[in-house]
Amino acid sequence: MRIPPYYRRPGWQRFFAGIIIGVLGGWAFFLFQFGAVHEELVVELNKQRLQIKDQEEQIEVLRSEERERNEENEEKLTIQDIIIDFTNQEKARLNELTLYELKQQAEGEVKFLKNKNIESVVEGKELIKNAVENKVYRIGEREYKLQIEEMHIYSSLELHIKILLPD
Numbered sequence: 001m002r003i004p005p006y007y008r009r010p011g012w013q014r015f016f017a018g019i020i021i022g023v024l025g026g027w028a029f030f031l032f033q034f035g036a037v038h039e040e041l042v043v044e045l046n047k048q049r050l051q052i053k054d055q056e057e058q059i060e061v062l063r064s065e066e067r068e069r070n071e072e073n074e075e076k077l078t079i080q081d082i083i084i085d086f087t088n089q090e091k092a093r094l095n096e097l098t099l100y101e102l103k104q105q106a107e108g109e110v111k112f113l114k115n116k117n118i119e120s121v122v123e124g125k126e127l128i129k130n131a132v133e134n135k136v137y138r139i140g141e142r143e144y145k146l147q148i149e150e151m152h153i154y155s156s157l158e159l160h161i162k163i164l165l166p167d
Helices: 010-075 096-113 118-123 125-133
Strands: 081-086 137-139 142-153 156-164
Touching (some): 096 142, 096 156, 125 142
Parallel strands (some): 081 156
Antiparallel strands (some): 142 156
16 A cells, blocks of 8 residues: 655645644744743742742731830839729628628728839839738728738739738
């Protein structure tokens, strides 16, 4: 069996030449488009890397500023509230009015600490203890003494006080 000699006919020669030129042209077009798209992607990727780097630096700057501000605020924390809790109020069997007056008088002894720096309050813990314990609280005809059992100092001063009943 013999293959017909198509390479001698001009129609077939044009057809094969067109296929070859089309394949070469298509390949050139593909390479050009792929190169252009690839170049755009590389440029965009580099821009994104630079943007990420800038944002990471900015985040680090903001975090360091926040840390500094937190440290400054922590140093400048002040007493915002004074909480007094009687640990033996059930055992003492005092009425509500007497407990309220005792609480008010005890708060009066330490109210000067409100809006004071926590560091200075911690340094003067013994002074606070002495101020509350060494005073005799007069309510009506009776006199009471208080004894501080626990003291918690942060943004609020929390005193857990025991009521010492008169003999």
